[in-house]
Amino acid sequence: MAVTRTFSIIKPDATRRNLTGAITKMLEDAGLRVVASKRIQMTKEQAEGFYAVHAERPFFNDLVSFMISGPVVVQVLEGEDAVKANRDVMGATNPADAADGTIRKTFAESIEANSAHGSDSDENAAIEIAYFFKPEEIVG
């Protein structure tokens, strides 16, 4: 299987509870390597653009408000089949449905404040990585 990259966000509910290290350790223990990372305060425009695919969903405005409610840590992760490895360790979007031992089961507060985001495909990973990182900021 190929070594690929994916994009991750440690969300405001997790940074607020000082869980950046704990979540990063779970990512690393799942075989992923952090090849870029920065803590940022997203602007409303950035959050709206990032989640544009969800613009028509009823939860869109609340999601944007939540994502700008505090700092986030955006990361590029590298590993064998990185998109799947990241999604497996994150668990289901709704923590009520997430498997034991996953990030969302362990830490998420709700379907909205679900502690972590991960790309859902290699194509979206490339788009999402480029949304937040310049190529020279990624060091594998």
Ligand code: CMP
């Ligand atoms: P994420 O993987 O970042 O992608 C979109 C986000 O929307 C999702 O995680 C959740 O945090 C949030 N969200 C809020 N409500 C819902 C919902 N009803 N269904 C799916 N995602 C939701």
